[in-house]
Amino acid sequence: MVDVTHGEPVPGVPGSAAHEGGELDLYHPKSWVTKYVFSQDAKVIAIQYGLTAMAIGLVALVLSWLMRLQLAFPGLLPFLDADHYYQFITMHGMIMVVYLLTALFLGGFGNYLIPLMLGARDMMFPYLNMLSYWVYLVAVLLLVSGFFVPGGPTGAGWTLYPPQAILANTPGQQWGIIVMLVSLMLFIIGFTMGGLNYVVTVLQGRTRGMTLMRMPLTIWGIFTATVMALLAFPALFVGSVMMLFDRGLGTSFFMPAIVVTGEQAPYAGGSPILFQHLFWFFGHPEVYIVALPAFGIVSDLISTHARKNIFGYRMMVWAIVIIGALSFVVWAHHMYVSGMNPGFGFFFATTTLIIAVPTALKVYNWVLTLWRGDIHFTVPMLFALGFIVTFINGGLTGLFLGNVVVDVPLSDTMFVVAHFHMVMGVAPILVIFGGLYHWYPKITGRMLNPTLGKIHFWITFLGAYAIFFPMHYLGLLGVPRRYYEMGETAFVPHSVVTLNIFMTVAALVVGATQMLFLFNLAWSLRHGRAAGGNPWRATTLEWQTPETPPAHGNWGAELPVVYRWAYDYSVPGAAEDFVPQNVPGRDPDMPGHPVAEGAR
Amino acid sequence: MTDHPAHLAPVTAPRDRAAGAGWRRFLADWASDRNAFKGVSWGKAMMWVFLLSDTFIFGCFLVAYMTVRMSTTVPWPNTSEAFALSIGGTEVPLILIAIMTFVLISSSGTMALAVHYGYLRDRRKAGTLMLVTALFGACFVGMQAFEWTKLIREGVRPWGNPWGAPQFGSTFFMITGFHGTHVTIGVIFLIILARKVLRGDFDSGRRGFFTSRKGRYETIEIMGLYWHFVDLVWVFIFAFFYLW
Numbered sequence: 001m002v003d004v005t006h007g008e009p010v011p012g013v014p015g016s017a018a019h020e021g022g023e024l025d026l027y028h029p030k031s032w033v034t035k036y037v038f039s040q041d042a043k044v045i046a047i048q049y050g051l052t053a054m055a056i057g058l059v060a061l062v063l064s065w066l067m068r069l070q071l072a073f074p075g076l077l078p079f080l081d082a083d084h085y086y087q088f089i090t091m092h093g094m095i096m097v098v099y100l101l102t103a104l105f106l107g108g109f110g111n112y113l114i115p116l117m118l119g120a121r122d123m124m125f126p127y128l129n130m131l132s133y134w135v136y137l138v139a140v141l142l143l144v145s146g147f148f149v150p151g152g153p154t155g156a157g158w159t160l161y162p163p164q165a166i167l168a169n170t171p172g173q174q175w176g177i178i179v180m181l182v183s184l185m186l187f188i189i190g191f192t193m194g195g196l197n198y199v200v201t202v203l204q205g206r207t208r209g210m211t212l213m214r215m216p217l218t219i220w221g222i223f224t225a226t227v228m229a230l231l232a233f234p235a236l237f238v239g240s241v242m243m244l245f246d247r248g249l250g251t252s253f254f255m256p257a258i259v260v261t262g263e264q265a266p267y268a269g270g271s272p273i274l275f276q277h278l279f280w281f282f283g284h285p286e287v288y289i290v291a292l293p294a295f296g297i298v299s300d301l302i303s304t305h306a307r308k309n310i311f312g313y314r315m316m317v318w319a320i321v322i323i324g325a326l327s328f329v330v331w332a333h334h335m336y337v338s339g340m341n342p343g344f345g346f347f348f349a350t351t352t353l354i355i356a357v358p359t360a361l362k363v364y365n366w367v368l369t370l371w372r373g374d375i376h377f378t379v380p381m382l383f384a385l386g387f388i389v390t391f392i393n394g395g396l397t398g399l400f401l402g403n404v405v406v407d408v409p410l411s412d413t414m415f416v417v418a419h420f421h422m423v424m425g426v427a428p429i430l431v432i433f434g435g436l437y438h439w440y441p442k443i444t445g446r447m448l449n450p451t452l453g454k455i456h457f458w459i460t461f462l463g464a465y466a467i468f469f470p471m472h473y474l475g476l477l478g479v480p481r482r483y484y485e486m487g488e489t490a491f492v493p494h495s496v497v498t499l500n501i502f503m504t505v506a507a508l509v510v511g512a513t514q515m516l517f518l519f520n521l522a523w524s525l526r527h528g529r530a531a532g533g534n535p536w537r538a539t540t541l542e543w544q545t546p547e548t549p550p551a552h553g554n555w556g557a558e559l560p561v562v563y564r565w566a567y568d569y570s571v572p573g574a575a576e577d578f579v580p581q582n583v584p585g586r587d588p589d590m591p592g593h594p595v596a597e598g599a600r
Numbered sequence: 601m602t603d604h605p606a607h608l609a610p611v612t613a614p615r616d617r618a619a620g621a622g623w624r625r626f627l628a629d630w631a632s633d634r635n636a637f638k639g640v641s642w643g644k645a646m647m648w649v650f651l652l653s654d655t656f657i658f659g660c661f662l663v664a665y666m667t668v669r670m671s672t673t674v675p676w677p678n679t680s681e682a683f684a685l686s687i688g689g690t691e692v693p694l695i696l697i698a699i700m701t702f703v704l705i706s707s708s709g710t711m712a713l714a715v716h717y718g719y720l721r722d723r724r725k726a727g728t729l730m731l732v733t734a735l736f737g738a739c740f741v742g743m744q745a746f747e748w749t750k751l752i753r754e755g756v757r758p759w760g761n762p763w764g765a766p767q768f769g770s771t772f773f774m775i776t777g778f779h780g781t782h783v784t785i786g787v788i789f790l791i792i793l794a795r796k797v798l799r800g801d802f803d804s805g806r807r808g809f810f811t812s813r814k815g816r817y818e819t820i821e822i823m824g825l826y827w828h829f830v831d832l833v834w835v836f837i838f839a840f841f842y843l844w
Contacts (some may be wrong), residue, residue, distance in 0.1 A: 200642055204641075208633055209633050234656035237657060249758040269674060271668060
């Protein structure tokens with residue numbers, strides 16, 4: 001292993017420092033196409049991921065409008081029949097969870113921030129990284145093509161439960177389900193290509209002085225989430241292959257003997273519960289695949305904008321790791337109503353509630369970071385605060401649903417919809433917005449307009465509560481989820497109708513406000529205030545690049561050297577109220593340094 | 601590992617002298633700067649992470665197979681009859697699969713030798729041994745095709761078979777097919793890599809067609825990791841399908 005030419009740093013070879021982190025000539029794209037289209041630069045790939053994810057997210061947003069209109073004003077849209085409603089539910093859920101949130105956090109923020117925050121030149125395998133995006137794009141296009149195939153997209157619900165997912169009479173049974181499964185498999189293949197990059201870059205590609213315990217929490221969140229994704233997506237992949245065979249080849253992995261509209265379906269002997277296990281072995285870690293990057297990003301936003309070191313950094317790191325590990329042994333709490341041995345129910349309820357401990361710890365630490373901080377109500381900070389509130393809210397209802405006896409009556413009601421939209425819909429999206437407002441100056445060199453940003457925040461935040469808060473109440477009343485329309489029922493009071501209208505109006509307003517955000521993104525690209533290299537006076541490495549936006553290769557001839565953790569804000573006696581990670585001296589690891597040991 | 605000036609280097613030692621220091625020192629070492637796994641190249645680290653992920657794929661397949669086999673209501677076909685081969689008029693159970701397993705395990709041996717000669721910079725021997733490995737792999741896939749043909753001739757289909765639970769054919773074709781795909785991909789990459797080795801790309805510093813990066817002899821070892829993994833998976837498939 002002496003002939004190192006892959007671009008790795010060469011240990012012990014004199015004069016290799018100038019080339020550490022790769023051969024520099026590879027970091028100069030040769031043409032417009034390799035610079036902007038088939039780019040191997042992680043930052044360009046990140047922007048491609050981000051824009052694609054937002055574009056497909058807009059589709060899902062419009063679908064949610066259509067569903068809300070149907071719920072508030074049944075029959076208002078004549079084309080929207082029951083089949084369409086289920087197709088829209090399915091596509092909305094799948095797009096938001098997989099193609100927007102996962103892709104944007106890991107493919108978008110991960111690609112942009114991992115090399116920059118760790119002081120690397122790029123991802124370790126840039127070519128694979130580029131392929132990752134293009135496979136993702138094909139997966140997205142295939143998903144969208146579901147709208148145009150005969151029979152339309154699948155209407156099986158985003159969980160795609162068999163048997164109904166592939167039985168006749170389910171909308172999209174002809175082609176939609178096939179397109180969906182193939183698209184998911186492609187997404188997983190593409191994600192694996194990117195995920196290997198993220199993991200190996202964090203493990204093996206850090207710069208000098210960047211120990212694991214000096215990494216910003218953003219990186220910890222993204223790293224742990226990526227490891228989880230690499231272990232959880234296989235279950236979905238296998239489930240998709242098997243269901244594809246059930247649908248295409250007539251196997252009976254998931255299909256029991258079943259009679260559909262008076263006819264015996266050509267299946268026998270399969271186990272529908274098996275799919276649920278496979279799906280949720282992916283599906284529950286998926287919740288944290290989305291949540292952990294959000295946890296990490298929000299920690300950095302709060303610390304930076306409250307000018308205070310994060311409280312209990314080590315605890316925060318271990319909490320992330322423990323949450324990641326625990327999330328692999330809780331999956332069956334999604335299946336309480338599928339019927340299970342009470343012993344298993346007890347086990348999964350217990351593990352589920354145990355997760356509340358590290359999660360609560362994180363919330364306390366965020367609050368304690370804010371405690372007596374110099375809080376700047378910048379737009380990223382507003383979103384971060386909004387996240388904490390929303391996440392506590394969603395977490396509390398999670399305690400309800402984690403208990404078997406409480407979950408069983410609530411499981412098929414709007415309460416569940418309200419819960420997961422709060423905890424893994426609204427909360428992570430708020431962090432995504434916060435992150436975009438925070439890092440947009442680094443990506444483009446210009447600030448987003450703060451006034452538009454504040455309008456965007458308040459309408460989105462309050463609007464989200466206007467939509468989902470009353471939904472808890474609907475659930476407690478017993479309003480079922482997944483219903484196309486309620487009709488006249490005895491147990492639902494008239495106030496439900498009024499509330500539904502209120503929620504729909506709120507949803508329309510919140511959705512429309514996102515156009516304001518998109519306008520801000522486009523307008524500020526040219527007209528935003530010039531940001532300079534480090535507008536938030538932040539400590540992490542991405543703000544210390546020689547150029548803004550960073551050039552391909554990120555750093556000049558020399559990689560930065562890290563001397564301290566990422567949270568040296570308001571250090572007593574320092575010249576400024578922040579000390580970047582690459583500034584030497586006063587290392588908190590040094591014995592005798594004034595910073596107390598507990599602060600590390 | 602660090603290029604810090606001595607007085608600025610990250611210090612972890614003094615407070616670790618207490619009980620449990622070994623564990624703490626291990627963690628500190630692991631968490632130190634630049635690399636978590638010292639001396640492990642990027643490519644090798646990636647292959648290990650990928651194999652971990654792939655383990656979960658095969659694990660899910662096999663768990664699904666076991667679940668399906670246990671939950672189906674129709675008896676499972678007798679595997680020693682289903683996989684028997686008629687040679688000279690006598691039914692020999694598991695003979696084909698024994699040969700297949702032998703071939704694949706042998707290919708692991710030639711692969712290990714190829715890695716060895718790769719590190720000795722003996723490109724003729726390394727390249728030839730990789731081609732032999734690829735040949736063994738192709739043999740394996742060929743015999744698998746023969747086995748599939750035989751079973752299909754006897755009426756086994758993904759959706760049913762003459763002997764019992766239809767899930768027998770479904771899981772068999774799916775899992776051996778998925779494994780066979782892995783072997784086939786391995787054979788293709790072995791041939792590509794053997795060509796590079798024999799041509800001397802790793803000595804001349806010739807750049808890859810797609811990635812424009814230079815390869816090196818360690819790539820053979822990384823290829824070997826994949827190949828041994830595929831072999832190892834086969835042992836599990838063999839045990840669960842043919843011996844259960």
